[in-house]
Amino acid sequence: MGFFSILGPPKEKRSQLLFRDDGKFTFRKMNIVKTFLVEIKDKVIIKGWKHFYKLQFPFPGHGKIPADQITLGFVRDVVLDPYGIIPPQEKPALGVAAKDNKFISDVAESKCYELQAKPQRATLLERISMFIGSALMLVIIGIIVKAAT
Amino acid sequence: MKILYYVAGSALVVIGAVCVRIYYPNGSIVWALGAIIGFIGGGYLLWKGISGERATSSVKVGRGLTADLPKGKANSLNIYADKDESGVIRPQKIIFEALPEDQLKGQPWQCTNDNQWYYVHQWNIETKQLDAFALPDSQYFDPAEMARVLKCRLMQLYLP
Numbered sequence: 001m002g003f004f005s006i007l008g009p010p011k012e013k014r015s016q017l018l019f020r021d022d023g024k025f026t027f028r029k030m031n032i033v034k035t036f037l038v039e040i041k042d043k044v045i046i047k048g049w050k051h052f053y054k055l056q057f058p059f060p061g062h063g064k065i066p067a068d069q070i071t072l073g074f075v076r077d078v079v080l081d082p083y084g085i086i087p088p089q090e091k092p093a094l095g096v097a098a099k100d101n102k103f104i105s106d107v108a109e110s111k112c113y114e115l116q117a118k119p120q121r122a123t124l125l126e127r128i129s130m131f132i133g134s135a136l137m138l139v140i141i142g143i144i145v146k147a148a149t
Numbered sequence: 150m151k152i153l154y155y156v157a158g159s160a161l162v163v164i165g166a167v168c169v170r171i172y173y174p175n176g177s178i179v180w181a182l183g184a185i186i187g188f189i190g191g192g193y194l195l196w197k198g199i200s201g202e203r204a205t206s207s208v209k210v211g212r213g214l215t216a217d218l219p220k221g222k223a224n225s226l227n228i229y230a231d232k233d234e235s236g237v238i239r240p241q242k243i244i245f246e247a248l249p250e251d252q253l254k255g256q257p258w259q260c261t262n263d264n265q266w267y268y269v270h271q272w273n274i275e276t277k278q279l280d281a282f283a284l285p286d287s288q289y290f291d292p293a294e295m296a297r298v299l300k301c302r303l304m305q306l307y308l309p
Contacts, residue, residue, distance in 0.1 A: 017243065019258075019284055025226070025269070026261040036299060039292075048295040057228065057240040065262050070243050072228070078290045082271055082282070083230045083238050092290040098298075104290065107298050 014051060015059065015068035020075050027065045034110070036078075037071060049073045054085050154198030161191030223247050226260070227279055229272040238274065248279075255281025 012032045019025045030037040032051055039047040051071055061067035074080040079091050092103040099105065122130070165187025172180035223245035230240050245267065257266040270279035 023256065024259045024261050034299060036295065038296070038299065045296045045299050047292040048299050049292055050295075055240060057230075057243040059243045062223065062245040063263050073292075074284055076291070077285075077288050078292050078295045080285075082228070082285075083240075083274070085230070085238050085240070094287055094289060098290075098294065101290070104295075104298055107295075111299065 014056075015066075015070050016049065016073045017057075017059075017070050018073040018075065019080070027059075027070070029068075034107070034114075037073070048078065049080075050078050050091075052079075052081075052086055052090075055081060151198045154194050158191045158194030158196075158198060161187045161194060163187075163191075165191060223267065225253060225268040225270055225279075226258070227270045227272065228282060231272070231274055241272070252279065254279065255283070 013029045014032055014037060015027060016030050016037050017025060017027055030049075031040060032038070033045065033048075035051055036048040037051045038045045038049075049071070055071055056069040057072070059065075059068055059070040072080040072082065079086065081091070090103075092101050165184045168180045168183035168187055172184060225246050225248045227244055227246050227248075229242050229244070230238055233239050248268075248270075253268045254270060255268055258269050259266050269282040271282040272278075273280045
């Protein structure tokens, strides 16, 4: 383990070639969160695109754009698959509402399990109680030490 | 062209070395300056020759797969995919290329990384030629909506 491992595991990143509606495209590095390439603003995920390994295109770099495996993206959609490489059952169903869409509900369900698996954080009341208890213990120890000397 | 850079660069480095040899017993500042200019100029020309060679060669983009970098100014961004031996379509490469004017198709797109305009093409597996790239009109799911699922907000809306 290196010295910087104390900062936690490094964020995994991959490049995306994002096509916009206004006739522009951008190469950019994106964080991968739960198999999604995510756009983050103020530490909040604001957009997510599905990251498929089967849809990564090797890119040798150009000018200041570094070489990487590139996933195609589109501002309107979570999947851009111009060659139809991904089978339809692995994509969100077309024209189906979010709650009836198996792809979406699977993501939501896995997120629920992940939250359940996380250790519970202490509530505010528990934290205050712990603080007061610790302070009392220190006072008692101080009194005992003073009495002994 | 690059051989000229190599020859000129090497010549300047040799001149710099000669100046150093003369400077030591002589001690004149002119020879010291000549040595500095010789080494810096020679090094720059050699570096330019090497980097120019790298810019016009092919690079490895995958296992057994190379891509030719553009020799001139790139005018197109091309997306390639092809069928493998078993008939499965696999992504090949995305690359900037300098295509002849008569092969450019569609409308140019602006790359926000360098603010240049490029024609975007997609390799047609059936016809074995580049076609103009077009985005689909069908929408599977909005990326902003997907973010709400990932943030686990209003989860009951997305569960069956």
